[in-house]
Amino acid sequence: MLEIDEGQVRQSEAAYPQHAASIALTINGESCQLQVDARTTLLDALRDRLHLTGTKKGCGLGQCGACTVLVDGRRVVSCLTLAVMNQGKSITTIEGIGDGELHPLQKAFVEHDGFQCGYCTPGQIMSAIGLIQEGRTRSDDEIRENMSGNLCRCGAYTNIVKAIKDALVQGVDAPEAMRQAVEAIRQDAEKGE
């Protein structure tokens, strides 16, 4: 159950009620309504207002990928979108991917030592889910290229690629709509080669 922390409304937000808006989001399948200042990023709304702190704040400028979440099934960096711009959207965070147990990618990251300090890991895993749904996993190089939006300062890249490949073998369920899109991309790519 999501709780909205009204105590975390920032002073600057409270001081300018004319710049606030009420938005409805679906977060990990749960509907929620919250009042946010126009300046609040989706990332800050998730962490500070909804206490979903699995999504990490790294650079705040779209360069590190630690804040990667899925919006309507597509991976994005939540630091470069305002919460108000996501009215009516469906957000999936690292808290929403396991169904009572670890998601296959989480298991694979543990199995293959896909992290050391762990700070970038939620973003890596959300990005990898997006990557797999996009079907850009046909070679190690393609995985590396398409995970380039996620930096790991511990340098676990080699094992991150291994973990993603292993999760692929184990099977990662993608939503039906994404499966169809992936099929279209694959067919197109085969034609082009």
Add this chain to the structure above:
Amino acid sequence: MVPLSYIAVATPEAAIRRTAEGQGAEYIAGGTDMIQLLQEGIVAPLELVDINGIAFDDVSVAIDGIRIGAMARLSDVADDPVIRERVPVVSRALYESASPQVRNMATVGGNLLQRTRCLYFRDATTPCNKRVPGSGCSALDGQNRVNAILGGSDHCIAAYPGDLAVALVAVDAELMVTGPTGERTILVENLHQLPGDTPHIETVLKPGDLITAIWIPLAAAGRRSHYLKVRDRTTFEWSLASAAVSLGLHDDVILDARVAVGGVGTKPWRLRHVEDMLVNQRLDQALARAAGECSADGAEPRGQNAFKVTLLRRTVERALLQIGGLA
């Protein structure tokens, strides 16, 4: 970030009304550059007009060209089968832009208008004529490794950072623009302006103008095309030099040529003199070398960016070799 208000609009008319009055309202679409600029205190609009609700986001093929809705996301356009097949230079330029996450967010219209990565423009504590007109240019004698070698002035040498616009110049693309006075078209080549003594004015767009679509004429889509981007790391980085080449070939003879370069100019830079020397010639290694050699003619390096002169020559040469299957 200073307080600002926010409004989402669903039609171009509503969007234009909101920004045309000059009351400090700015469009926000993908938001991937705008939010960086807000976070760093580089821009301070009073209101953001969210145009994501305007559904101009498809790629469609007409009898005389390809139309890309301005709200289409970079990843969707890069993946589009028509774009991949007919104008690979555009698909390639998009795949090599930003990161997968950012490509899922950023729109093609907004991408054309992304602001420079000049270190001083992005650092609000330093003088910058583009950010604060008349304050001076810190890059002229400063950390100018990423700055432009073509098209600079004594007031600004900021490089235009994008890839898509460079590719679009090579395929004669036009923009469809709607504004307070109606609709008009602008060649992508004419969108950006030289800095001169007004580097804060970057494009020919006026308050309220909204890019609604990109148009690529089918004649250009019939040429063979290629994009080569050279950067400090292999991915997720802005270009140091890039070349967008589009050639009409009959056997190995070049009948028609477009060569545009990025990362080196204050705007997407078309090399007409290189195009002229390519036409009616057989594409071989000697021609590629000769074309590369003269591609940096007129360059004005300013210290740390001097390496770009050689880099640009080699980038153009290599792009030509690649398009001809010679490399």
